[in-house]
Amino acid sequence: MYKTETELGIAISESKVPRDQLFITTKLNTNIENIESALRTSLEKLKLEYVDLYLIHSPFVFNSPAQIQKAWKDMEALKTAGLAKSIGVSNFRVEDLKALFETATVPPAVNQIEFHPYLQQPELLQFHKEKGIVTCAYAPLTPATKAKPGPLDGVLEVLAKKYAVSEAEVCLRWCVEQDVVPITTSAKEQRLSDLLRVWRMSLTGREVDEIREVGGEKHFRGFWVKNFGEGK
Numbered sequence: 001m002y003k004t005e006t007e008l009g010i011a012i013s014e015s016k017v018p019r020d021q022l023f024i025t026t027k028l029n030t031n032i033e034n035i036e037s038a039l040r041t042s043l044e045k046l047k048l049e050y051v052d053l054y055l056i057h058s059p060f061v062f063n064s065p066a067q068i069q070k071a072w073k074d075m076e077a078l079k080t081a082g083l084a085k086s087i088g089v090s091n092f093r094v095e096d097l098k099a100l101f102e103t104a105t106v107p108p109a110v111n112q113i114e115f116h117p118y119l120q121q122p123e124l125l126q127f128h129k130e131k132g133i134v135t136c137a138y139a140p141l142t143p144a145t146k147a148k149p150g151p152l153d154g155v156l157e158v159l160a161k162k163y164a165v166s167e168a169e170v171c172l173r174w175c176v177e178q179d180v181v182p183i184t185t186s187a188k189e190q191r192l193s194d195l196l197r198v199w200r201m202s203l204t205g206r207e208v209d210e211i212r213e214v215g216g217e218k219h220f221r222g223f224w225v226k227n228f229g230e231g232k
Helices: 005-015 035-046 065-081 094-101 122-131 153-163 167-176 189-200 205-215
Strands: 025-028 051-056 084-090 110-114 134-138
Touching: 005 035, 025 035, 035 051, 035 065, 051 065, 051 110, 065 084, 065 094, 084 094, 094 122, 110 122, 122 134, 153 167, 153 205, 167 189, 167 205
Parallel strands: 025 051, 051 084, 084 110, 110 134
Antiparallel strands: none
């Protein structure tokens, strides 16, 4: 696992994999006053001429809707310049997205959010669908990992046995069945290989609904808790 853009840049260079076979995403974390400079710094570390997707890491660095709008205008300029093929956001709430859309000429391609059966965010997902924003889920394995014990324990165990996969793979497939793009990682090559089995299985509509309903019995947010507030 590569922890920094510099390490990833070295790995990309040494891999000799053609650039058009890679999809590379990075985020704006700092230097929000000069977003172009921030991305160019990332590109230098990555040893790339462009990234496939550039995200604003969170809305919590902004103090007003006007700041969000200014930042998004700068993001649109990066796309126009070809430094980022697509642009998006992460951890944005409905109110943040509404502020962005007041002046946006290019909609966010993606909103990367914490999403799993214990944090389903239906209002936000509905807004994404209305605006054509792809929902990208981080921490999708939460019910099978850090949120145990929970009401889904038995459900996931039964489904994992039925499909001869892990509980984590059931969680990933639950996202896929709802047109949500899950992302996860591992330092173990075998585990990453196993996770690819989600493309060879399907959950029934009834099973998807059961996970949704039982998961709704518990609320769990693992990231940005102080920013979102308790119970959100």
